[in-house]
Amino acid sequence: MFPASKKTPALNDPRTRSKTLSSATPAKSGRSTPVSLSRNSSPPKSPPKNRAAHLYPAPTPPPVLSIADAEEGLVDYKNVEDLSAEIDEQDLLDLDGTGGAGGEDKVLVSIRMKPTSDDTPATWIRDGSGLKLDEAFAKTGSKPPEFLFDKVLTGSENKSIYDATARSHVRAAMDGFNAVIFAYGQTASGKTFTLSGDDANPGIIPCSMKEVFKHIRRTPKREFLLRASYLEIYNEQIHDLLSPPSSVSGSGLGIQDGVGVVGLREEVVTSLKGIKEVLERGEANRRTASTDWNERSSRSHSVFRLVIESREVGASDQKCPSTPNALATPGGTRLQTRGGRSVQASVLSLIDLAGSEKATSDKERTKEGKYINMSLLTLGSVISTLAENASKGKSDHVPFRNSKLTRMLQPSLSGNARISVICTINPTPSAIPESTSTLQFASRVKKVHLSATRKEVIDKDALLDRYRKEIEELKAQLAEREREAPVRNRRLSAKQQIDENKAVHDINGRIQQLTKLILTSHTVTQNKWDESRPGSPSKLDFDRSPYELQEELHRAKSELERQNLRIISLETALEQRPAIPLDAPEYEKDAKILELQKMLRELEMVNTRYEENLGSPLRAVKEDVEKEWKGRVEALEEEARERDEYVRECEKGLEKEKQAKNKLIEQNQALIAFVEQIDSHISQRKSTVTNTLRPTNSFLSSFKPTLSPLAEKIINSPYRSNLDSPSPMKLQLRPQPSLLDQTPEDGLEDPDASFGPMYGNRSVLSLEEDKENIN
Numbered sequence: 001m002f003p004a005s006k007k008t009p010a011l012n013d014p015r016t017r018s019k020t021l022s023s024a025t026p027a028k029s030g031r032s033t034p035v036s037l038s039r040n041s042s043p044p045k046s047p048p049k050n051r052a053a054h055l056y057p058a059p060t061p062p063p064v065l066s067i068a069d070a071e072e073g074l075v076d077y078k079n080v081e082d083l084s085a086e087i088d089e090q091d092l093l094d095l096d097g098t099g100g101a102g103g104e105d106k107v108l109v110s111i112r113m114k115p116t117s118d119d120t121p122a123t124w125i126r127d128g129s130g131l132k133l134d135e136a137f138a139k140t141g142s143k144p145p146e147f148l149f150d151k152v153l154t155g156s157e158n159k160s161i162y163d164a165t166a167r168s169h170v171r172a173a174m175d176g177f178n179a180v181i182f183a184y185g186q187t188a189s190g191k192t193f194t195l196s197g198d199d200a201n202p203g204i205i206p207c208s209m210k211e212v213f214k215h216i217r218r219t220p221k222r223e224f225l226l227r228a229s230y231l232e233i234y235n236e237q238i239h240d241l242l243s244p245p246s247s248v249s250g251s252g253l254g255i256q257d258g259v260g261v262v263g264l265r266e267e268v269v270t271s272l273k274g275i276k277e278v279l280e281r282g283e284a285n286r287r288t289a290s291t292d293w294n295e296r297s298s299r300s301h302s303v304f305r306l307v308i309e310s311r312e313v314g315a316s317d318q319k320c321p322s323t324p325n326a327l328a329t330p331g332g333t334r335l336q337t338r339g340g341r342s343v344q345a346s347v348l349s350l351i352d353l354a355g356s357e358k359a360t361s362d363k364e365r366t367k368e369g370k371y372i373n374m375s376l377l378t379l380g381s382v383i384s385t386l387a388e389n390a391s392k393g394k395s396d397h398v399p400f401r402n403s404k405l406t407r408m409l410q411p412s413l414s415g416n417a418r419i420s421v422i423c424t425i426n427p428t429p430s431a432i433p434e435s436t437s438t439l440q441f442a443s444r445v446k447k448v449h450l451s452a453t454r455k456e457v458i459d460k461d462a463l464l465d466r467y468r469k470e471i472e473e474l475k476a477q478l479a480e481r482e483r484e485a486p487v488r489n490r491r492l493s494a495k496q497q498i499d500e501n502k503a504v505h506d507i508n509g510r511i512q513q514l515t516k517l518i519l520t521s522h523t524v525t526q527n528k529w530d531e532s533r534p535g536s537p538s539k540l541d542f543d544r545s546p547y548e549l550q551e552e553l554h555r556a557k558s559e560l561e562r563q564n565l566r567i568i569s570l571e572t573a574l575e576q577r578p579a580i581p582l583d584a585p586e587y588e589k590d591a592k593i594l595e596l597q598k599m600l601r602e603l604e605m606v607n608t609r610y611e612e613n614l615g616s617p618l619r620a621v622k623e624d625v626e627k628e629w630k631g632r633v634e635a636l637e638e639e640a641r642e643r644d645e646y647v648r649e650c651e652k653g654l655e656k657e658k659q660a661k662n663k664l665i666e667q668n669q670a671l672i673a674f675v676e677q678i679d680s681h682i683s684q685r686k687s688t689v690t691n692t693l694r695p696t697n698s699f700l701s702s703f704k705p706t707l708s709p710l711a712e713k714i715i716n717s718p719y720r721s722n723l724d725s726p727s728p729m730k731l732q733l734r735p736q737p738s739l740l741d742q743t744p745e746d747g748l749e750d751p752d753a754s755f756g757p758m759y760g761n762r763s764v765l766s767l768e769e770d771k772e773n774i775n
């Protein structure tokens with residue numbers, strides 16, 4: 001209620017002043033909401049009148065420039081869940097199928113007020129579709145501003161917001177009108193929340209996409225083809241979110257008059273799941289950052305576009321006569337075709353604008369903020385001029401070219417689109433200036449005139465038609481091959497027949513692929529907007545580390561590989577099937593089935609006879625032989641085990657022998673060393689004797705210590721007794737007294753002493769002979 005306005009209805013918009021008064025009247029009086037603002041409450045059943053056509057010649061919306069790998073968007077319809085039973089109240093209220101989309105010549109302007117905490121005082125007072133600033137917050141001496149809009153919405157529930165602000169526009173888009181829905185407002189006021197929402201509370205984009213598939217299911221007379229694109233305008237540059245440049249500094253895309261965004265990637269989508277995947281991919285590339293006001297603030301304007309092509313089912317071969325022809329289309333108007341095939345093409349654009357903001361503490365954010373504010377300012381002045389032109393019948397220059405955003409929106413803002421603007425405000429006392437500015441913008445938008453018309457495209461522009469044509473041509477090729485097959489196949493070699501089958505298989509595959517891209521009420525299915533979707537879109541994704549992204553890339557590649565393998569195995573399975581085309585006549589399929597059944601019976605008979613004549617007797621013989629040989633095999637195994645045991649014992653004994661032998665070799669070597677030592681002493685002594693004939697005591701004392709420790713060890717060794725064995729060396733050494741036990745005198749007493757030193761009763765020379773023997 002506006003107590004003040006009842007007496008002094010000084011509203012901003014003079015055209016709505018009197019209507020506001022009526023809206024302020026209590027509901028009990030039976031008065032409805034303002035006439036001009038209640039269009040949606042009673043949707044006209046007749047097609048819209050092109051009232052402003054003379055003012056705004058309808059510019060053509062940008063046609064599709066690049067279809068990047070249309071088949072890439074293919075999603076198997078069998079994988080998605082059917083939600084056809086999901087009918088809500090709004091559907092039941094809207095049984096005429098227009099969805100309130102007809103007759104729109106003005107922008108639908110709604111305000112959404114973000115809820116505040118209980119202790120925050122309410123600054124804006126809502127009354128029906130009017131809003132007024134609480135007098136307590138108005139400047140002293142000045143009248144609090146008041147506004148009137150189509151809807152003023154509060155609360156956190158997004159579904160009702162969708163129903164009130166977007167549903168009719170989505171339906172209009174499905175009926176062939178261009179439609180634009182955008183959210184405008186101060187930063188952190190809830191634009192992204194309204195458009196995207198979260199899992200539990202899906203926003204306008206997911207709700208719209210559901211609506212699209214619901215519409216297709218309920219329109220059996222038409223077939224559809226959907227293409228999605230996603231872009232952002234960041235610092236006055238357009239970036240393709242589905243095909244981001246490899247480097248961050250990559251320059252943006254350009255806009256061409258009458259063409260639109262040049263080089264934008266568009267992907268054919270066939271299910272909600274496919275659209276969700278496209279959105280998620282795009283959102284992952286969006287620029288968001290934490291600002292002083294919003295932890296995840298959109299730093300760019302984002303535009304999600306869905307191009308919708310549709311035509312009557314089975315109309316592919318209906319050539320229209322050159323005279324104006326009438327092809328009935330849902331919604332009322334009858335399209336004129338120029339001797340071509342009639343395909344409706346429309347674009348649904350869902351725009352999340354970046355929020356206007358004050359300067360921030362961060363340099364980078366401030367630079368972004370300048371661009372954001374500049375483009376929003378341009379949008380504001382474009383809207384002002386359009387509104388002015390409309391209300392005063394003027395045709396002043398509209399500064400569309402002053403920003404990328406307005407340049408891109410030019411075709412829609414010029415009138416050729418149904419537009420819904422949701423202005424979000426934050427009703428806290430500190431945000432009053434921004435909210436007032438947003439509401440003023442919303443008031444101006446309300447004055448803009450629209451004159452949306454349906455657009456039809458002929459063959460070369462419509463992908464739907466191109467695909468349908470290709471399908472027809474491929475089917476004709478198949479039919480031709482079928483016809484010629486009986487004669488031609490007889491002449492073909494085995495290899496040529498394989499090639500022929502492969503060619504037919506390829507054609508069938510392509511037909512199936514193309515058919516899946518064209519959606520009809522029979523083929524389209526819906527799946528739920530996945531509940532695992534991250535809240536307040538994936539603004540967070542821009543901050544992901546390269547490692548995380550690489551991980552994801554790796555996962556995606558593995559998945560791709562897995563899918564490729566699956567495709568190969570399915571293709572192999574398909575090739576092994578009987579070579580009969582899917583669209584072959586039923587009698588041919590029946591004949592093939594009968595032939596296969598006959599073959600099966602024959603194989604079963606062969607199998608039974610084999611079993612009776614050979615199978616059982618052979619098995620009996622086998623059992624006898626096995627029984628007989630079993631005992632023998634066991635005995636042989638036992639014998640082998642014993643032999644192994646014996647061999648192991650032998651090996652152990654051999655090992656012991658080896659160790660003993662090694663010890664003997666060691667002793668032998670020690671003995672040789674000992675003998676060599678003796679040998680050297682003998683030769684020493686020999687020379688001494690030769691020189692002095694009589695060795696002195698000092699010689700003897702020097703002799704004894706020269707024995708090596710090894711020699712001593714051997715002398716003291718317990719193995720010395722081994723010398724008793726009848727080795728030739730030992731035999732000669734045994735009778736000899738030890739050198740150490742002898743005195744020089746002993747030697748000299750010997751009568752042969754003059755001929756050389758003596759050891760016991762033997763001369764040095766005879767010792768030398770012994771040594772020769774050892775060696």
Ligand SMILES: Nc1ncnc2c1ncn2[C@@H]1O[C@H](COP(=O)(O)OP(=O)(O)OP(=O)(O)O)[C@@H](O)[C@H]1O
Binds near residue numbers: 113157190298353424
């Ligand atoms: N109606 C609402 N109910 C509950 N929460 C809301 C509502 N509107 C916004 N919010 C919350 O406020 C925060 C900011 O919202 P959001 O990110 O949507 O703002 P924005 O206008 O898109 O900001 P920016 O322009 O900076 O991107 C989010 O946490 C969001 O969940």
